[in-house]
Amino acid sequence: MKQTAVMRSTLGRLPAYLQYLRSLDREENANISATVIAKALGLGEVQVRKDLSAVSGAGRPKLGYHTNDLIKRLEEVLGQYSLAKAVIVGAGRLGNALLGYNGFADYGLEISAAFDSDPSKLNDTNAGKAVYPLSMLEEYCKREDIKIAVITVPAVAAQDICDRLVACGIDAILNFAPCTLSVPDNVILQNENLALSLAHLKHQMDNKQ
Numbered sequence: 470m471k472q473t474a475v476m477r478s479t480l481g482r483l484p485a486y487l488q489y490l491r492s493l494d495r496e497e498n499a500n501i502s503a504t505v506i507a508k509a510l511g512l513g514e515v516q517v518r519k520d521l522s523a524v525s526g527a528g529r530p531k532l533g534y535h536t537n538d539l540i541k542r543l544e545e546v547l548g549q550y551s552l553a554k555a556v557i558v559g560a561g562r563l564g565n566a567l568l569g570y571n572g573f574a575d576y577g578l579e580i581s582a583a584f585d586s587d588p589s590k591l592n593d594t595n596a597g598k599a600v601y602p603l604s605m606l607e608e609y610c611k612r613e614d615i616k617i618a619v620i621t622v623p624a625v626a627a628q629d630i631c632d633r634l635v636a637c638g639i640d641a642i643l644n645f646a647p648c649t650l651s652v653p654d655n656v657i658l659q660n661e662n663l664a665l666s667l668a669h670l671k672h673q674m675d676n677k678q
Contacts, residue, residue: 475546479520484575485510486520487543495536502533548577554613558630559621560585560600563645567619568598578617582609607637616640624648 475483489509490501503521507514521534525542528534544550552574557564560583568583585591586603601609609615618634620627620642627646634642641657644650652658 475523479523480546480576482512482516482520483524483543483547486517487540487547487575490536490540490543493536498536500529500532500534501536501539503528505533547575550577552577552579553617554579554581554615555617555619556581556606556610556615557583557619557621558585558603558606558634559583559623559645560587560590561621564619564621567621568600580619581613581615584609606633610634610637610639617643619643619645620650621645 486506489506493501503518504514506512506521507517510517518528521528521539524546525534525539555573555578557568557580560568564583564585568580570580573580580598582598583600584603584606585600588602591600591602610618616639618639618641620630620634622630624646627644627648628650631642631644631650631652635652635656639656642650642652642659644658644660645663647662647664650658650660
């Protein structure tokens with residue numbers, strides 16, 4: 470089946486579906502319904518049906534989904550047959566936390582290394598991944614065929630880093646720097662504003678009261 474775009478909220482739930490399906494006895498559960506999955510994970514049945522329909526089409530009447538086929542499709546959508554390497558530029562607290570996070574593998578990603586201009590940060594981390602000098606960024610990205618990068622540097626340095634990443638062939642950038650970056654049309658850019666996310670949570674909390 471051709472890969473299709475999946476909504477961010479749906480994508481966030483797919484690893485839970487996959488983990489649950491892998492835990493089942495395949496002989497006893499050759500087929501599985503959205504109703505059973507929803508009950509096992511404490512989710513709404515309508516939501517589960519919509520999520521599975523988005524990635525694997527509708528289940529068969531009275532039979533649901535063939536468990537092995539659904540597992541394979543979820544693995545395909547999550548990219549687990551083709552692990553993509555990514556790098557982080559900026560090895561401060563946030564950068565190091567992301568470097569040590571193992572959950573990216575659930576989405577077919579591996580953060581392979583980080584880069585920083587501060588000599589005191591150049592070392593192997595607790596996660597066993599190296600922090601290299603910023604001067605090695607282009608050579609490493611080209612050698613390892615890196616296509617995804619995460620920016621966690623101060624705002625004043627972010628555009629320069631972004632330009633360097635684009636120049637060495639990066640196709641997608643996740644930006645945590647508190648600024649607006651300019652990229653060519655062929656480069657995917659996603660900005661993560663932690664302050665805005667927290668403000669949104671507070672707004673939701675205030676409206677609940």
